[in-house]
Amino acid sequence: MMTSRIPGFYKLSPNERIDKIGESVKLTEIEKKTLTECNGLQLEQANQMVENAIGVFPIPLGAAVNFKVNGKDVIVPMATEEPSVIAAASNAAKLAYDLGGFTTSYTGSIMRGQIHIVNVAQPYQAVAKIYENKEEILHICNEQDPTLVALGGGAENLEAHVIEANGKATVVIHLLINTMDAMGANAVNTMAEAAALRIEKMTGGEAVLRILSNLADQRIVRARASFQDPFKGDRKRTNKFIQAYEMALADPYRAATHNKGIMNGITAVVLATGNDTRAIEAGAHAYAAKRGGYQSLTHWEIESNGTITGTIAVPMAVGIIGGTTQAHPIAKTAMKILQTTSAEELAGIIASVGLAQNFAAMRALVDEGIQRGHMKLHAKNMAVMVGAKGNQIEEAVRIALEKGTVRYDAMQAIVQSLKY
Structure with missing residues (x-):
């Protein structure tokens, strides 16, 4: 066992x-x-x-x-x-x-793919249209990765938001995609790019960004x-x-x-x-x-x-x-x-x-204190850095810790004394 x-x-x-x-x-x-x-x-x-x-x-x-x-x-x-x-x-x-x-x-393994649409004349009407055509958008997404869909994953839902950026309204769509046992960045980005083309036509706007979010708050x-x-x-x-x-x-x-x-x-x-x-x-x-x-x-x-x-x-x-x-x-x-x-x-x-x-x-x-355990290992690295080899390493560390001086110049002097 x-x-x-x-x-x-x-x-x-x-x-x-x-x-x-x-x-x-x-x-x-x-x-x-x-x-x-x-x-x-x-x-x-x-x-x-x-x-x-x-x-x-x-x-x-x-x-x-x-x-x-x-x-x-x-x-x-x-x-x-x-x-x-x-x-x-x-x-x-x-x-x-x-x-x-x-x-x-x-x-669960839900990742967000973001599509940012700018230059939308009626942003709230655009949000409504996106929800009205949700199934079509999700279908476009899932056409991009039939293998993931066959395994039980794929685009499962979406959200649409209006966000003020620099005084202008931006429509932001979140594709909610189940990436299963993969991290899923490539699948999410591919789906976002494909869906953005349809959403541009639907809203009359222009897609600026089509990429996953690393704030995986549903994962x-x-x-x-x-x-x-x-x-x-x-x-x-x-x-x-x-x-x-x-x-x-x-x-x-x-x-x-x-x-x-x-x-x-x-x-x-x-x-x-x-x-x-x-x-x-x-x-x-x-x-x-x-x-x-x-x-x-x-x-x-x-x-x-x-x-x-x-x-x-x-x-x-x-x-x-x-x-x-x-x-x-x-x-x-x-x-x-x-x-x-x-x-x-x-x-x-x-x-x-x-x-x-x-x-x-x-x-x-x-x-x-954090230094007690950390400094012993740090001292070993420093001893190697200044040229200690074999048994000299442990001896140099022992002397440095006893003296309480784990500094480069002090370690260098200790290692030199062990060599001669």
Whole structure:
């Protein structure tokens, strides 16, 4: 039976970790080599993915353990260059594991395609005409992707609005499209472009924009988890935890950093699975401002026994088919490690990682401070940067932390002293 609880996982060598994961999810030797030999994306493949390709830019790929999502253990691949992120997520997940782990829900895979029509003489009459001809417009959309329709997806509904832009009335149509297990950007954009031609004739206006919206507010994933009290009954520290969360509700300067910590986890999984990190980040931050002021994406409450319960709600337009999820060999292997069978399941895992990341960050902030764990890993990077090799790296880190001087010049002097 697959388990995400792997004692001492962080103490293993990278190859030993891959072997452990490989045993659980049955990675082939080729898939292991894709990860270990850092040759997953060849220049020829990169040249097919982007313009003017000149190389590839590797990012460290780690695995977060201890996650249980909807009763299922899962090992979570995370691609990030930032120290402490993967360890923090794993530690937080461990505190939630014995209390049931993470429970998620999903509103569905509905994306919005926007068509902006300008120069409309009677905008409100135009809105009425659009609703009168809704079925025709949806039919035009669905003609563009019969495969998606056959799978149960496609354009399902529309909305029409009149929006004042620079003192002029713009008619904005939202096509509501079920993209199923795909992120769906290409399908949505194609449908919007096709429908715009008919809507121009219908309204007498001109289509300026025909593109999806990344504020996927009908594709919301929610995750909930209870965490064992990390403060051992110390009410003062528990209250500080809640006060830190309350500050993220009230102060956008705090909320920006608070949500950045959440996105440390979310973006790492999105990137590892070959999904669109920019779309997810844009949607998340827009959703955080939906009440008119920028706020926390998470909410936290204390139960009578001291258990800390958190929830998160965030747009999650991710897919398990299409895009680079299948074209990128490392993303494809990451998807196999996750063992996900739907976009809904993937979205739930990603939101759970974001919630765990937030818990870990706030716990550190109100306890020993964020730098204690972060600086040890930062010191290791710095030691390598100034030329430390082999056993010198750990020794240099030990000396720097004892001195409390994790600076470039100080690390450089430490490494030089170890060399001579």
